[in-house]
Every structure is written in C-alpha cells, then in structure tokens.
Amino acid sequence: MHTENRDEMRERIIEAALKRFTHYGASKTTMNEIADDMHCSKASLYYYFPDKHALHLAVLEKAGEMYFQEIEQSAATAATAQDALLDMIPVRHNFARRFCRLELFKVLKDKQLLHSDETFRLAREKETALVAGIIRKGVATGELVTDNPDQIAALYIQSMIGLRLSLSARELTDDISEEEFELVRQWQVQLADIFIKGLKS
Amino acid sequence: MHTENRDEMRERIIEAALKRFTHYGASKTTMNEIADDMHCSKASLYYYFPDKHALHLAVLEKAGEMYFQEIEQSAATAATAQDALLDMIPVRHNFARRFCRLELFKVLKDKQLLHSDETFRLAREKETALVAGIIRKGVATGELVTDNPDQIAALYIQSMIGLRLSLSARELTDDISEEEFELVRQWQVQLADIFIKGLKS
DNA sequence: ATTTTGACTTTATAACTAAAAAAGTCAGAA
DNA sequence: TTCTGACTTTTTTAGTTATAAAGTCAAAAT
Numbered sequence: 001m002h003t004e005n006r007d008e009m010r011e012r013i014i015e016a017a018l019k020r021f022t023h024y025g026a027s028k029t030t031m032n033e034i035a036d037d038m039h040c041s042k043a044s045l046y047y048y049f050p051d052k053h054a055l056h057l058a059v060l061e062k063a064g065e066m067y068f069q070e071i072e073q074s075a076a077t078a079a080t081a082q083d084a085l086l087d088m089i090p091v092r093h094n095f096a097r098r099f100c101r102l103e104l105f106k107v108l109k110d111k112q113l114l115h116s117d118e119t120f121r122l123a124r125e126k127e128t129a130l131v132a133g134i135i136r137k138g139v140a141t142g143e144l145v146t147d148n149p150d151q152i153a154a155l156y157i158q159s160m161i162g163l164r165l166s167l168s169a170r171e172l173t174d175d176i177s178e179e180e181f182e183l184v185r186q187w188q189v190q191l192a193d194i195f196i197k198g199l200k201s
Numbered sequence: 202m203h204t205e206n207r208d209e210m211r212e213r214i215i216e217a218a219l220k221r222f223t224h225y226g227a228s229k230t231t232m233n234e235i236a237d238d239m240h241c242s243k244a245s246l247y248y249y250f251p252d253k254h255a256l257h258l259a260v261l262e263k264a265g266e267m268y269f270q271e272i273e274q275s276a277a278t279a280a281t282a283q284d285a286l287l288d289m290i291p292v293r294h295n296f297a298r299r300f301c302r303l304e305l306f307k308v309l310k311d312k313q314l315l316h317s318d319e320t321f322r323l324a325r326e327k328e329t330a331l332v333a334g335i336i337r338k339g340v341a342t343g344e345l346v347t348d349n350p351d352q353i354a355a356l357y358i359q360s361m362i363g364l365r366l367s368l369s370a371r372e373l374t375d376d377i378s379e380e381e382f383e384l385v386r387q388w389q390v391q392l393a394d395i396f397i398k399g400l401k402s
Numbered sequence: 403a404t405t406t407t408g409a410c411t412t413t414a415t416a417a418c419t420a421a422a423a424a425a426g427t428c429a430g431a432a
Numbered sequence: 433t434t435c436t437g438a439c440t441t442t443t444t445t446a447g448t449t450a451t452a453a454a455g456t457c458a459a460a461a462t
Contacts, residue, residue, distance in 0.1 A: 005434090030424060041436045046426065155391050162363025190356050198399030210405090231453060242407045247455065 010048050010058070012038065017059050025101045026056050053107075057119065060102060064123050067095050068130075075130060081138025082196050085131070085156075089192060093185050096164065100176060128153045135199065144199040156195055163187045211249050211259070213239065218260050227257050227304045254308075258320065261303060265324050268296050269331075276331060282339025283397050286332070286357075290393060294386050297365065301377060329354045336400065345400040357396055364388045 016037045020029040031052055035042040049055040074091050078084035108120060132153035138144035146152050167184045217238045221230040232253055236243040250256040271292050279285035309321060333354035339345035347353050368385045 009434090031426085032424075042425090043427080043436055044434080047434065047436095050426095052425070151391070152395070155388060155395065158367055158388055159360055159364060159392055162365075162367035163360060164363075165366040166359055166363035187356065187359055190352070191360055194353070194356065194396055194399040196399075197402050198395040198397075201398050201402050206405090232455085233453075243454085244407055244456080245405080248405065251455095253454070 006048070013045060013048055013055065014058050014062050017055055018062060021056070021059055021103075022099060022101055026059075026103045027106070056103075056107060057115070060104060060107065061119060063095075063099050063102060064119075067091075068123075068126065070095070071127070071130065075134055078134075081134050081141075081143050084134040084137075085192050085196065086189065088131075089160075089185060089188050092160070092188075093181065097181055124157070128157050131156055138199070144196070145201065146199050152195075152199065159191060159195075160188055163191060207249070214246060214249055214256065215259050215263050218256055219263060222257070222260055222304075223300060223302055226302045227260075228307070257304075257308060258316070261305060261308065262320060264296075264300050264303060265320075268292075269324075269327065271296070272328070272331065276335060279335075282335050282342075282344050285335040285338075286393050286397065287390065289332075290361075290386060290389050293361070293389075294382065298382055325358070329358050332357055339400070345397070346402065347400050353396075353400065360392060360396075361389055364392060 013034070016034050017029070020034055020037065031042050031045055034055075035045055038044075045055070049058065070091050071088060074087045075084045078087050108117070128150070132149045135144055135146065135149040135153055139146060139149065164184050167180055167187070214235070217235050218230070221235055221238065232243045232246055235256075236246055239245075246256070250259065272289060275288045275292050276285045279288050309318070329351070333350045336345055336347065336350040336354055340347060340350065365385050368381055368388070
C-alpha cells in the first residue's frame with residue numbers, strides 16, 4: 001500500500017499546486033501557500049518533490065495529460081481528417097487560455113533542460129504523431145494526398161504555435177485579451193483550411 | 202538649397218546610427234557615439250531629430266526601404282507566382298539576419314505607438330499587398346485559384362512571421378545561431394509549398 | 403538665417419546594500 | 433514511513449547612491 005498512498009499524495013499536491021499556478025502563476029506561488037492550502041507543512045511537500053522546479057514540471061505534465069486526453073477524444077470522434085484538424089483548434093484554444101499562467105516558456109528558457117526539455121520534446125512529438133495519424137487516416141480514405149504525413153504534421157504544429165506567438169507577440173506570461181485569443185483562433189482556422197486544401201491535390 | 206542639405210544631413214545621421222545599431226543594438230549605442238562617428242557634436246543630432254526614439258524609428262524606416270527595394274525587385278523578376286513566393290524567403294532571411302539587432306520588437310512594445318505603430322502597420326500592409334499582388338497575378342495566369350487574395354496574403358505573412366518567432370522563441374534581441382536561422386528558412390519553404398499547393402485546387 | 407557647439411540640467415541606468423521573503427534542510431516526533 | 437517545527441541558505445525586493453546617457457540652450461560659427 002506504500003506506493004499507492006505515496007502516488008495519491010503526490011497527485012493531491014500537484015492538484016493544489018495546479019490551482020495556485022493557473023490562478024496566480026508559478027513564480028507568484030510559494031511553497032508555504034500550497035502547504036497551507038493542503039493543511040500540511042511545507043516540509044511535507046519536499047518529502048514528495050525534491051524542489052519547486054520538480055513540482056512545477058509535474059504540474060505541467062499533469063496539464064499535458066489533461067490536454068492529450070481531450071485532444072485524443074476530440075480526434076477519435078471526428079468523422080473526417082478535416083473535422084479532426086478543425087476540432088483540435090478550439091481544444092488547443094481553451095487549453096492555452098486556461099493554462100497560460102503556467103509559465104511554460106519560463107521553464108523552457110531556464111536551463112534545467114536536463115530533464116524538462118525531454119518532457120517537452122516528447123509532448124511535442126506526441127502531438128505531432130497525433131496529427132500525423134489524422135493525416136494518415138485521411139490519406140487512407142482518399143480524403144488527403146501526401147507522401148510524408150510526419151513532415152506535414154510537424155510543419156502544421158509548428159505553424160499553429162507560430163500563429164499564437166506572432167499574435168501575442170512576446171511574454172506569454174502576462175495576460176492576453178479575449179480578442180487576441182479569438183484572433184489567433186481565426187488565423188488558425190484559416191491556416192488549417194489552407195493545409196487541408198493543400199493536402200487534397 | 203536649405204532642405205537639400207538638411208535632408209542630406211539627416212541621411213548621414215541615419216546611416217551612422219544604422220551602422221552602430223546593427224552592430225551593437227540601439228540600446229547599447231549612445232548619441233555621443235553616433236556624434237563622435239560623424240565628427241560632430243551630440244547637440245547637432247538633436248537639431249535633426251527631436252529625440253533618440255525618433256532617430257531609431259528613422260533607422261527602422263530606412264531598413265524597411267532597403268527591404269522593400271530588394272523584395273520588389275525579387276518579385277518583379279520571378280517568372281511564376283510560385284517562384285516569386287519562394288524567392289522572397291531568402292530575401293526575408295537575409296534581412297532578418299542583418300537587422301535582428303535593430304530592436305524592432307522593443308520599439309513595438311514601448312507604447313510610443315502614437316506614431317510608430319502606424320509606420321509598422323503600413324509596412325505590414327505594404328508587404329501583404331505585395332504578396333496579394335503575386336497571388337493575383339498567379340490567379341490571372343491560371344497558376345493559382347482563390348477568391349480572396351488579400352486574406353490569403355495576410356495569412357501567409359502572419360504564418361511566416363509566426364514560424365520565425367516560434368523557432369527563436371525568445372527575445373529576438375539576443376543572438377540567434379546560424380543553424381536556427383537555417384531551420385526557420387526550411388520551415389518557411391515547406392509552408393510556402395503547402396500554401397502554393399493549397400492555392401492550386 | 404541656419405547650423406553647430408560646449409556647457410549645462412534632467413532623466414534613466416547600473417551597482418550596491420539591507421531587509422524581507424521564499425526556498426530548501428534536518429533532527430526528531432507521530 | 434510519513435510528517436513537522438525550527439532552522440539555514442538562497443533569492444527577491446526595495447531603497448540608495450553613483451554614473452552614464454538623454455536632452456536643452458544660449459551663444460558662436462558659418
């Protein structure tokens with residue numbers, strides 16, 4: 001029963017941290033605040049996580065899991081490749097809005113990349129593989145035509161990320177208005193249309 | 202003869218500032234250094250420009266002129282729309298490499314947007330119009346098919362900017378490696394291919 | 403009259419510092 | 433094995449001063 005309890009406690013800490021982090025940002029949240037929320041001591045947190053950075057990473061991984069759960073379900077229920085790609089957009093959109101205070105880029109920039117960049121590389125690859133799968137399925141049904149679904153998928157993801165960055169244009173950390181989010185969504189839909197058209201010839 | 206000399210002196214100042222700015226960055230260049238380079242007094246600079254910010258904007262406008270001169274020539278000599286779009290990429294690439302220290306984004310963020318954001322909006326629109334013209338010409342010759350060249354052009358430019366931002370993904374101010382630049386170029390070429398394919402159906 | 407300048411004032415930046423806050427540790431209790 | 437209060441160390445922050453750079457102006461030069 002040891003590992004069950006241990007993992008459960010880890011989960012509870014991650015959830016408490018997630019609440020604070022999404023609301024106030026990771027850097028504005030202290031370990032004491034998380035401990036107080038959980039009615040336990042700060043030292044307990046350090047029993048389960050070696051340092052704050054590890055907790056931050058765990059929270060980001062948790063958010064990633066939630067994202068992939070949603071996105072995979074969305075992809076699974078779509079009738080066509082076109083629908084699958086277009087349905088992804090609002091899911092990504094809501095995810096970005098919800099977790100924009102999670103300071104993902106701060107973590108990416110800090111050179112504790114020793115472990116974390118592996119995590120993010122994997123997440124990126126997983127998402128790319130998902131899109132590649134959608135494209136491959138589209139090719140199988142004759143909906144799409146391409147000889148390199150993986151390459152196209154990587155470009156698609158990269159371009160979508162680019163559109164988000166080019167609009168909010170610096171410091172993802174601070175607040176982005178609802179209009180800006182909506183604008184990004186519209187650009188992304190248009191780009192998805194072009195991609196889909198481009199993959200029909 | 203007054204205005205001729207006046208404009209000539211302005212040009213000389215802009216060129217001196219351009220040299221320093223591209224090499225060391227605008228914020229690391231002092232008005233005294235520019236004045237010393239020109240063998241004149243700092244006060245003279247202030248006779249031609251109300252403040253450093255105005256000089257910075259003038260330098261950016263100058264760079265913009267150089268860019269459009271190159272890009273228009275490139276577009277004019279291309280045989281097809283496809284060639285025109287693909288030829289733009291290395292021109293943009295070289296421009297970005299040469300002028301990445303010009304602190305464009307710092308200027309855009311600073312809310313002296315009173316005058317400067319108009320300048321940048323116009324530059325953006327000019328570039329979009331150029332791409333729209335290429336697309337329109339492609340449509341006229343039957344090379345491309347679309348019912349909204351302006352929209353597509355805006356999306357194209359936005360996506361290309363996005364790809365640059367998503368790769369360097371941090372402070373455009375500091376140095377970007379040659380490999381990163383090359384990587385951006387490759388993504389941009391791939392995206393251009395997709396766009397062109399998407400505009401043939 | 404227009405342009406230029408040295409000497410000047412004002413403003414912004416960088417370099418310290420002290421105080422506070424937060425991170426992180428550990429011996430021992432539960 | 434898990435948890436904690438009391439503790440030490442490290443990082444942030446706020447305040448201060450010194451320095452550098454921005455910006456001004458009356459007067460000189462062209």
